[in-house]
Amino acid sequence: MAKKKVKTTRKPKTTSTVKAPKETSINPWILHGIALVSFLLICIAYFYPQLQGKVIPQGDIVSYKAASHEITTYAEQDGESPLWTNSMFGGMPAYQISMPAPGNRAMVVEKVFNFFIGRPIGYFIAMMVGFYIMCITFGMRPLVALLGSIAFGLTVNHFVLFEAGHTTKLRAFAFFGIIVAGLVHAYRGRYLLGAFLFALGMALEIGVNHIQMPYYLFITLLIYVGILFYRDVREGKMASFFKASGYLLAGLILAVAANTTRLWTTAQYAEDTMRGKPILEKTTVNESSSSEVEGLAWDYAMQWSNSTLDLFTYLIPGMVGGGSREPVERDSDFARLTGQNNAATVYAPLYWGSLPFTSGPSYVSAIIFFLFLMGAIVTKGDLRWWLVSATILTLLLSLGKNLEFFNKAFFNYFPMFNKFRTPNSIASITEFLMILMATYTISEIVQGKIETVKLKRGLMIAGGITAGICLILAIMGRSFFSFSSANDARYDPRLVEALINDRKALLTSDAFRSLLLIVAGAGLLYAFILRKISSQILLVGLILLVTFDIWGVGRRYLNESTFVRPNQAEAALQPRQVDEFINKDEDLYYRVHDLSVDPFQSAIPAYHHKMIGGYHAAKLQRYQDLIDYYLSKNDLQILNMLNAKYIIDQNGEVRVNMQAMGNAWFITQIKQVNTANEEIESLANMDPSTTAVIHQEFSDYQGSGSYQPNGEITLASYHPERLVYNSNSSSDQFAVFSEIWYGPDKGWQAYLDDQPVDFARVNYALRGMKVPAGEHTIVFEFKPKAFYTGEIISNIASIIILLLLIAFIIHQFRPIPQLAGLKLNADLKIE
Template identity: 35%
Template sequence: MKFDFKADVLPHFLAISSFYLIVVLYFSPIVFEGKMIFQTDILQWEGSAKEILDHRESTGEQALWTNRMFGGMPAYLIHLDPKGDITNFLIKVFTFGLPHPISALFFGMVSMYLLLICFKVRPYIAIIGAWAFALNTFNFLSLEAGHNAKIWAIGIVPLLLAGVHLAFSGKKLLGIVMTAFAVLLQLKFNHLQITYYTLLLVIVYGLGQLVLAYQQKKLPDFAKITAMLLLAAVIGAMGHAARLSSVLEYGTYSIRGERNLPLDEHNDTGLDKEYAFNWSNGKLETFTLLIPNYFGGASQGEVPKNSASEKALRSNGVDNAQVNQFLNGAPTYWGDQPFTGGPIYGGAVMIFLFILAIIFSPPLYRNVFLSMVVLTLMLSWGKNLAWFNYAIFDYLPGYNKFRAVSMALGMTLFVIPLFGAIGLENVVDRIGKKESLKPFLIGTGISLGLILVGIVFASWAGYQSSAGNPGYPDWLMEALKSDRKSLLRTDALRSAIFILIPAILLGMVYLNKLKINFALLGIGLVLIIDLWGVNSRYLDTDSFIDNPSEQHFAATPADNKISADKGYFRVLNIQNPFNDARTSYRFNSIGGYHGAKMSRYGDLIDHILLPEINGFVKKAQEGNFDYKSIQRLNMLNTKYLLAGRAENAVFLNPEANGPAWFPENIAKTSSNEEEIETLAKINTKETATYNAQDNGNQSIITGSGTINLENYAPDALSYKAVVEKAGLVVFSEIYYPKGWKAFIDGEETPILRVDYLLRGLVLPEGEHTVEMRFEPSSYYKTKALSITFQYLIILFLFVGITLTAKDSMDHE
C-alpha cells in the first residue's frame, strides 16, 4: 500500500487541530487563566454531592447514601466514582487534557467528524459538519446552565451512530466494538433521557436499513447485524451494571416511578403530565433554528439604545435608573416556555445546507434523516402537539420518566449538521453538472423564503406570548412588541446574509470562478462567524469568573451559627427549600435539588410540608413561632430553620424529635391515602402511623426507653438503646427498602416503614447496639462485573481497530 501523507494523514490532523483550537480560543479564560463558568446546576450538584465527596476524601470509600438531600436519598443518583472505573481516564486521553466540561465540545466534534467520514463525506466537509454540531447554541446555553452531562451524552451520539452505520456498511467487527464503546461512554454520564432519544434515532436509522435490506433481499443479514448490535449495546451497558441496576431499582420508588397516591390522570406511573411538559417548545419557535432572535432571545434580554421601549419609558416620565434597568433585562422572549436562557439556533448556514441535502441526497438518507428531524421536532413541541405527545407519554414504555421535552432539540441539532454535511457532499459531487444548477438555485430560494414565511407568521402571532405580560401598561406593551419585531427582523436579515454568502461561494464554483476547497474554507469560516456571534450573546468573556464555588458557598454568619452545633440534625431553608442545594453543602437538609427525589418524600412535600411551612411562616411573621405546629418537620429532626444569611435569620426549633424516639401510640392504617391523612393530624413524637399490610402484616406494640445516636457516616449509623419495655422505635431516617439493613447486637432484623416514609424497628428489652448500614445488593453484586466489562470493551475496541486496519491494508 502506498502511503500518502497529504491524503491519508493531513486532513485528519487539520480536523483534530481545528477542533482543539476552536475550543481553546473560545474558552481561553478557562484554559489559560483557570477561570470557570458560573453554572447554576453544577453549583447545585456540588452542594448535593459535598458529603459524598468529603467522605471519599477522608475514607477513600464511595458513600452510596447521603443525608444532605431531601432527608436522605441514594448517593449514586448524585455522584458515583467507584474504584477501578477507567472511563474518566479514557475521557482525559481522548480529549488531550482539555478541562471539563468544555472537553465535551471537542469530543463531540471528533465524534461527528468520524461519523461523517463513515458516511464517505470528504474530510473538509466533515470538518464543517463537526463545527456546526458542537457550536450550536443548544450546547452553549446548556454549558451556561451547567447541563454538562447532557452535552457529553449528546456529543457521543455521533460515535454510536458511526458504529451502527459501519456494521451495516460491511465493517461489522469495527462497527460492533465501536457501538459497545459508545454505549459505555454515553451511559457514563447517566443522562438517560438523551440515551432514550438516541435509541429512538437508532430505531429510525434501523428502519431505513430494514427497508433497504427488504429491497435488496438481505433480510437475514439485517437480522444478524441487528442482533450483534443489540449484543454490543448490552456489553456496553454492562460496563456500568452496578450503577444502572441500582438506578433502575430506585426508579420504582422515585417520582418517576409508581405513584403511592392516586391522581386524576390516565397513567399511574411516571411523572405528572403538567410537570413533564412544562418546557415545551412552541411550533413557531422552531424558526429559532434559522433566526436566533425569532422569539426575542432569552427571557431577559438587552434591547438597544433609542429603542421603542426606551422612548416610551422616557416619554412617560420613568427615571433614568429604571429605564436602564429595564433595557438591560427586558422581557424580550415571547415564546411558550416558562423561561429560557436563549434560542436554540442551528446556524443559518447549516439550515441552508440541510435544505440542499433534502434536494440532492439519495432517497434512503433523505427519508431517514428527515424522519429523525420531524420526530425530534414533534417531541420538542410537547403539550403544543398534545394529541401526539400525550399519547406516547401514556403508551411508549419509559417515556413518562422524562421531563423538559424541549431537550429533544439537542437531537434535532445532531441530525441537521449531519445531513447538511452529507448534502454539501452531494452538491459538490454534482457541481460540474449543469442540470444540478437549477435545484441548487431552488434550494437557495427555499432557504431565503423560509425567512420571509417566518416573518409573516410572527406578525400574525402579534409578538406577544399567550400568557401576556401582566402588570405592563398598554403603552409599554406596544413598545415592547415593537422592539421584539425589530429584534426578529434584524436577525432575519442577518440569517439571509449568512445564507447568501455560501450560496454565492458555491455559485462561483458552478461558474468556475472559484476552486471548491476555497469555497469550502469560506463556508466554514462563515459558519463559525455566524455561530460564534450568536453564542457570544449568552456566553462571553464576562461569563468566566474565578472560582464560582468559593463565592457561592462562602460561609455566611447564619452558616457559622448552625455549624457551631456538632450534633445530628436537619436544616430547613425556608427560602425556596425544594429547589436549592446550597444548604446541603454544609448541613443535612430537608430540601435540595434533584429531578428524581423519592416518591414518598414528594408526596410529603406536596400534601403536608408545603402547607405546614407556609402556615408556620405566616404565624412567625405575626410574632408567633409555633414549633409544635410543624410536626412533620419535627419528625424529620429539623432542629434549625433558616430564613436568610444573617445570624439572626437562624431559628432553633426546640420541638425537633431528635434522631430516634419511642412513640406512645400507634395509629394503624390500611392504605397510603389513610396514612398520609393520619400523619397530617398527629403529634409525631407521641404517635406513629403504621400500615401492617406494607410491613408483611407484622404486628407491633409501643415500647419505652432511651436511644441515642453514637456514630454517623452517610451510609452507616450506630445507636445505643436502653429499652425498658420492648416495642417500636422510630428513626428520623428515610425508609428505602432496597439496601438499608438493620442489626440489633449484630443480628439482622427487618426495618419497618412508619410515619409514611420513616424507618422503624421493634427493639427487645435491655441494652442494645443498633446499627443501620446501606448495602444495596444490586450495586455490590455487579460492581466487579462493571469494571471487568469496561476493560473487555477497551480490549475488543483495540482488536477491532487492529484487524480492520490490517484487512484494509490487505485489500489495497
C-alpha cells in the first residue's frame, strides 16, 4: 500500500534584525534638557580655567586685536565704528577687519547657541547644540544625538583651530547641522520646516563671516541635490523636487538678504584684491602674484595641501607626527638630546607630512572612523550615498597640488574655487560628514532597521579594515616610511635622528591606541547584535569611549596649561621703547615701516602705529603690486610717497625719514601712460615729489599736465574715515595725497569747500586732485553705499527671520493652523 503524501507548506523566509527597544516614557523635552546640561558640563570640565578668568594666547586673536586697534579706539570715542582704517597697508576698509554693527539681527541666535557664554566654552557648546538639533529633527533618539554631538563638538581639529585663533571658522561649524537639516527636510516633503531651518542656518552661517566654510559645505550639498534629482527623475516626482528647491531658494534669498551688508561690501572689496580680476599683464617680477591671474595664483593657493599620508590622521592621530609642536615624554630621544628631561612639558617638531607646518591632526576618533566605514557598508538610501561620495570628494580636494590633475580642474573651472586658499581647511567638512554618517549608522542600528546578517558582515568588514590597518602600522609601520620632513634640514643630524625615533614611537603607540578603541567599540556593537546588552548600554558605552578618545588626543594640543592670565596672552601688544619714542610725535598722521618683524606678515606693530605693512589674507591688489615691485626691496622713493616718516630696522632701531613727503603735496608735472604695467613701472624712474603718473582712463581729468607749484597743502584734522586738508596757493595746482586709492565709486567722496568734486588715481595706488587757486578746505570722506543701503536690507530680512523663529517656537507648544508645516516631530524617515 502506497504511503499517502503529506502536503507541506514552506514557511515564508523571514529577515532577522536586532529588535528595536521600546520608546522611553520620559518626556523628550526632559531628555533634551539633560543633553544640553551635558554639553555645558563637558565644556566646563574641559575649559574650566576660563571660569577663573584665564584665556588662551591665540596668535590670530592677538593679531586681530592689533589690526583692529584703531577701529576699536575710535568706536569707543565716537560711539560707532569707523568704516575705514589706516592701521595697515596704507589704509583699507575697516569692515574687512572688524565689521561694525552688521544689520543681521538674527545673529542674536548665536548667543543662544553659546548659552550666552564667551569663548571657548560657548563656541564648543554651540557646535554640539547645532549638531544635536540636526539629529533630533532627523528623528534620532536623544542618546544617539548626544553621541554625535559630543563627537563633533570635541573633534580634535576644533581644539587645534581654537588654539591657533581660528575662531570664526569654529563659529561657522555650529550651523552646519541646521543647514543640512533644512535641506533634508525640504526634500522629504516638509517644505516650510526645511526652508525655515535652511534660512536660519544660512543667515547665521554667512553672518559669522568665514565664507570659505559654507562654500565648501555647499559643494557637498550639491552632490546631495544631484542624487535626489536623479532619484526623482527615475520615480517621476519632479514636481516635489522643484517645489522643495523653490522653498529652499526662498530661504537662501532671505538668508543672503539678512547678510546684505557683509556680502555686498565684501564682494565690492574682493574685486580690488588679490582674489579679483588681474590688473597687470604677466611679468617676471612675481609670477605667483595674483595680479596676473583672476583669483589667487595656483602655487599660493595650494601651499597647505594634504598628502595621502595626512589622510590617515582621521584614523590614527600620530600617523605623520601629530603637530609641528607636538608634546613628547620627558624620556623621549628629543628631550634627552636637548636636555629637557626635567621640563614640565617638552614640545618637539614631530610633524613630517606635506604641509609647511600644522598645529595638529584631523582626528575624528578611531571609533567614529570605524562607524563611518561600517555605515557605508550596511546603510542604504540617498543619505548614505551623499555622505560617502561627499566625504570622498572632500578628501580628494584636500590633497590640493598633490592631486593636481583633479584639483586644477576645480581651481580653473568651478565658480569661485580659486578665491580660496589652504585646501586642507576642507578637512572640517570631512569631519562633519564622517561624524554625521557614523551617527546615522548607529541610529539605524538601534532602531532595528538593518538586518542582523548584514550587520554582522558590515561589522566584520569595517572592523577588519580599520583594525587591520592599525595593527599593520603598529607592528611594521616603522619600516614603511622615511619619517623625514623637509624642515629637518635646519637641524643637527643627531637631532634629526632623535626626531625620527620619536616619530616612529608616536606612530606605533597611536596605532595600537586606535586598534584597542576599535576593538572596544566593535565589541559593544557585537554584544548588542547578539542581544547581550541593551541599546542604552551600547550608546552610553560608545559615548564614553568616544569622549575618552577625543578628549585624550585633544589635550595634547589644548589643556589647562594652555590658559594664561590676560596680560600674558597680550604680551606681544606691549609697547617697545621704539614704539614709545615714535608715539611722542605730535603730527596728526604718518606711517611707520617696521623691518624688525616680517613687515607684510605681521599685524602686531599696527597696535601702536599706522603701518606700511601688516597682515591680511586679502590685501588690495594695487598695494600688493607695490609690495612685489618696490616695498619688498625697501624702495625709499615709494616709502617716501607713502609718508613713511619712521623706519624701524631689523635690529629694532628707529630712524626718522626726513624725505617722507607728508600727507599731501603739490607736483609740477603729470605723466600719462597707457597701461597698468607702464603705470607701476614708471614709478621706478621718477621723483614722486615733483611728478605724478596717471593712467589714460583719467585723461579727461588731469588738466594741463604741468603746474607751477606754490603755496601749501596741509592736513588739518584726522579721522580714519574723514580727512580734512587746507590748501592755499596763488595758482591752480595738482595735489597728490599719500592715501590709498579705493574706487571709483566705492565709498570715498571728495569735497572742495563743501561741494562734491572728482579726484583721480595717481602713482598706481594713490589719490590726486586738481586744486584751484586760493584758500580752500578739502575733505575726503568714506561713505560706502554698499554698507549703508546694505544695513537697511539686512535689518528687514533678519527681522523676518526672527519673527519666523518666534512663530516656530510658539507653534511647538501651541499649534498655529497656518504654520502646520513648521511642526517638529520624530516621524521623518531618513533613507
